[in-house]
Amino acid sequence: MDTLIIRIGQLLTMEGDGPVKGEQMKTIPLMEHAAIGIKDGLVVWIGSNEEAKKISANHIIDAEGKLVTPGLVDPHTHLVFAGSREHELPLKQQGVSYLDILKQGGGILSTVRATRAASEKELYEKARVHLDRMLSYGVTTVEAKSGYGLDVETELKQLRVAKRLHETHDVEVVSTFLGAHAIPTEHQDNPDSFLQQMVDLLDVIKQEQLAEFVDIFCETGVFTVEQSRIFLQKAKEKGFAVKIHADEIDPLGGTELAIEVGAVSADHLVGASETGIHQLARSNTVAVLLPGTSFYLGKGKYANARDMIDEGAAVALATDFNPGSSPTENLQFIMTLAALYLRMTPEEIWHAVTVNAAYAVNRGQESGRIMVGRKADIVIWDAPNYMYIPYHYGINHVRMVLKNGKVVRGRGEGDGSVS
Ligand SMILES: N=CN[C@@H](CCC(=O)O)C(=O)O
Numbered sequence: 028m029d030t031l032i033i034r035i036g037q038l039l040t041m042e043g044d045g046p047v048k049g050e051q052m053k054t055i056p057l058m059e060h061a062a063i064g065i066k067d068g069l070v071v072w073i074g075s076n077e078e079a080k081k082i083s084a085n086h087i088i089d090a091e092g093k094l095v096t097p098g099l100v101d102p103h104t105h106l107v108f109a110g111s112r113e114h115e116l117p118l119k120q121q122g123v124s125y126l127d128i129l130k131q132g133g134g135i136l137s138t139v140r141a142t143r144a145a146s147e148k149e150l151y152e153k154a155r156v157h158l159d160r161m162l163s164y165g166v167t168t169v170e171a172k173s174g175y176g177l178d179v180e181t182e183l184k185q186l187r188v189a190k191r192l193h194e195t196h197d198v199e200v201v202s203t204f205l206g207a208h209a210i211p212t213e214h215q216d217n218p219d220s221f222l223q224q225m226v227d228l229l230d231v232i233k234q235e236q237l238a239e240f241v242d243i244f245c246e247t248g249v250f251t252v253e254q255s256r257i258f259l260q261k262a263k264e265k266g267f268a269v270k271i272h273a274d275e276i277d278p279l280g281g282t283e284l285a286i287e288v289g290a291v292s293a294d295h296l297v298g299a300s301e302t303g304i305h306q307l308a309r310s311n312t313v314a315v316l317l318p319g320t321s322f323y324l325g326k327g328k329y330a331n332a333r334d335m336i337d338e339g340a341a342v343a344l345a346t347d348f349n350p351g352s353s354p355t356e357n358l359q360f361i362m363t364l365a366a367l368y369l370r371m372t373p374e375e376i377w378h379a380v381t382v383n384a385a386y387a388v389n390r391g392q393e394s395g396r397i398m399v400g401r402k403a404d405i406v407i408w409d410a411p412n413y414m415y416i417p418y419h420y421g422i423n424h425v426r427m428v429l430k431n432g433k434v435v436r437g438r439g440e441g442d443g444s445v446s
């Protein structure tokens with residue numbers, strides 16, 4: 028054995044098969060007084076701490092009776108961008124809405140200007156810092172969207188940065204092309220020709236393997252349901268899996284569209300209709316909820332997670348890390364928001380940041396569960412049990428992170444870790 032993790036107080040294996048839907052999210056697969064054996068980056072043995080005493084290993088990690096879980100998966104982030112938007116905070120306080128700031132050429136469009144002006148190296152260095160911080164909070168797989176270029180050159184620049192991060196960083200980065208994130212100033216009068224330009228980019232993205240997913244912001248003043256339908260169908264024809272920013276602010280019917288086009292995930296869903304929720308529960312589309320965004324937009328309106336779960340949907344949670352509507356890398360804080368404002372139980376929350384989040388980025392067969400034969404993506408927490416993480420909020424509970432069996436964060440190491 029390369030590594031043995033011993034004296035695990037509570038081990039959330041999340042063992043099972045497929046995404047976890049509805050009622051099933053209430054039961055959490057766990058073991059007490061457990062140990063894990065790792066070889067060649069994979070989990071090769073799971074058993075009791077007693078049995079582990081008979082096994083020898085090159086490296087022993089003592090969990091000292093604490094909680095151990097799969098590495099967290101953050102399935103919705105806007106990781107690569109330049110600049111920041113703290114100047115929007117006073118506008119928000121004065122009651123200027125998110126969509127009004129965008130209409131005035133601010134918001135996403137202000138990040139677009141900064142991102143166009145930045146070099147690939149600058150974007151890489153900045154995103155690496157954000158990714159380091161996500162890792163320090165226990166995230167071992169992250170989805171990263173483009174969408175702050177909105178022109179051929181800058182979209183490709185962002186996607187190349189995401190690819191390089193995936194190749195060089197300990198965190199696995201799953202890339203999404205979000206060229207349809209807003210209508211750039213120079214195309215304000217002709218969104219369809221802009222969308223066609225983004226469609227024309229899909230072949231290059233495919234050839235260079237720059238993204239697995241294609242996404243669109245379906246919202247009032249951005250792209251309509253009809254434009255989104257056509258765009259996503261074209262992406263599917265080119266062999267991409269699709270996602271949608273659906274019903275974030277206004278209830279346009281993006282949730283229903285996600286089901287119609289077979290999206291892997293439908294994200295936000297704050298304004299999802301009853302019909303949309305009903306369809307979602309009967310589909311294979313994962314609902315990715317982003318309570319950090321609702322919190323930060325400050326309108327007091329959150330996605331209806333209860334109905335989604337009670338009707339049978341698979342729900343995941345993400346930070347939506349971005350410079351405007353959710354500037355945080357802290358998925359642990361999102362777990363607290365989910366408990367308080369989405370009224371999700373701790374058991375549902377853990378499914379939502381592990382196995383279901385992995386399915387939301389087509390990594391369900393590899394990540395999100397601790398099982399023999401799977402990658403050893405593991406977090407050791409400074410917490411006595413799984414309920415403790417959403418409860419004690421605003422701080423980082425991570426003690427150690429293993430990615431592919433290697434210790435990549437430990438006590439006192441890196442930004443945000445505990446000492
Ligand atoms: N709503 C669209 N996109 C992001 C926000 C991006 C931004 O404001 O820069 C979101 O998911 O919330």
Ligand SMILES: [Zn+2]
Pocket residue numbers: 103104105272347349
């Ligand atoms: Zn987003």
